[in-house]
Amino acid sequence: MLRNDADSWGAPAKLFHWVMAALILAQIALGVMAASWRVSPTKLELFFWHKSTGMLILALVALRLLWRLANPTPALPAGMPAWERAAAQLSHGLLYVLMIALPITGWIVNSASSIPFRIFWLIPLPAIVAPDKPTADLVALVHGGLFALLALVLVAHIGAALRHHFVKRNTVLERMLPGTWRTP
Amino acid sequence: MKKIAAVLGLCGLSAFALDPAQGADWKMDPAGSKLEFIATFEKTAAPGVFKEFDARLRFDPDKPAGSSLEVTVKVTSADMNIADVNKEIRGKDWFDYAGFPQAEFRSTDLRRTEGNRYVAHGALSLKGVKQPLEVPFTWTGSSDGAVMEGELTVKRGAFGIGAGEWAASNVIGADVKVKFKVKLRKAG
Numbered sequence: 001m002l003r004n005d006a007d008s009w010g011a012p013a014k015l016f017h018w019v020m021a022a023l024i025l026a027q028i029a030l031g032v033m034a035a036s037w038r039v040s041p042t043k044l045e046l047f048f049w050h051k052s053t054g055m056l057i058l059a060l061v062a063l064r065l066l067w068r069l070a071n072p073t074p075a076l077p078a079g080m081p082a083w084e085r086a087a088a089q090l091s092h093g094l095l096y097v098l099m100i101a102l103p104i105t106g107w108i109v110n111s112a113s114s115i116p117f118r119i120f121w122l123i124p125l126p127a128i129v130a131p132d133k134p135t136a137d138l139v140a141l142v143h144g145g146l147f148a149l150l151a152l153v154l155v156a157h158i159g160a161a162l163r164h165h166f167v168k169r170n171t172v173l174e175r176m177l178p179g180t181w182r183t184p
Numbered sequence: 185m186k187k188i189a190a191v192l193g194l195c196g197l198s199a200f201a202l203d204p205a206q207g208a209d210w211k212m213d214p215a216g217s218k219l220e221f222i223a224t225f226e227k228t229a230a231p232g233v234f235k236e237f238d239a240r241l242r243f244d245p246d247k248p249a250g251s252s253l254e255v256t257v258k259v260t261s262a263d264m265n266i267a268d269v270n271k272e273i274r275g276k277d278w279f280d281y282a283g284f285p286q287a288e289f290r291s292t293d294l295r296r297t298e299g300n301r302y303v304a305h306g307a308l309s310l311k312g313v314k315q316p317l318e319v320p321f322t323w324t325g326s327s328d329g330a331v332m333e334g335e336l337t338v339k340r341g342a343f344g345i346g347a348g349e350w351a352a353s354n355v356i357g358a359d360v361k362v363k364f365k366v367k368l369r370k371a372g
Binding site for chain 1: 225226227229230231238265266267268274349350352354355356
């Protein structure tokens, strides 16, 4: 089943979700290590992978949004309180905003620092702002702030998914799992 | 006899002084000149310039024998256009501004290879290391002067540029391309 329907996610939506989940966790580890490592070839290497992964995530989120808009979104369980629905919508919206805003602020930092960079050694990344050290410093702070927000929203997202499964015992978590794991 | 010998001697001296093989003296016009170095970072070009350098040349394009070239580079004028990188390259692991503020290239062996192409065989002194270096260039004369242009590749490791853990070439490449354009006018 490729397309989503009112009750379940299709395979592409699940693939997007889990591939991006893995990439984002790897990306967080790379980013935290790159930022805290002492100046060394390893630090530059970590930044190289962090930037490449970030641009991959940006490309994937664009495709993912198109796929989401072209498909029905499975409904939330009936009887969910209004605040939970609002919280679900807010956190999902925020995750999409952050999946776009984090790579773009990173891109701005790289451009403002005028660091030459090719994504995975292949695709030259064009500058989107002029070289300017104050801009680079400011946007790097914004990038860090957005990361803190992402960490909070991810905790809420994972916590909510586990609560749906173990406390409320509905199918919200299960229906995002790969097909073979699904209970009929 | 003595007189004749003296006259002949003077003739010989003046002939030597006017020997065209010695070529003309040239001075660099800094405004029209540029010295770039292009390192690589993760296999992507990372360009920089030496803002201050000077070239002195004694050269006759038609008779390059007897020519000489002397280039001095103020290493501390390096600019790679990235604030953090400019801070790093001052240090001991890289250019070591404090220890070796100046680099020099000297050649007294300039040869024509073909047409307007020449090679200056000489030695580069950089960061306390002196190594033989061949600098190929083209010579374009004009009514008000001349331009010499060329590029070559230097192994940064030979000069200890990028010491210790930076010697590895997987992140910062081993080869650095050097490109120059020197605008010259006849001195005096």
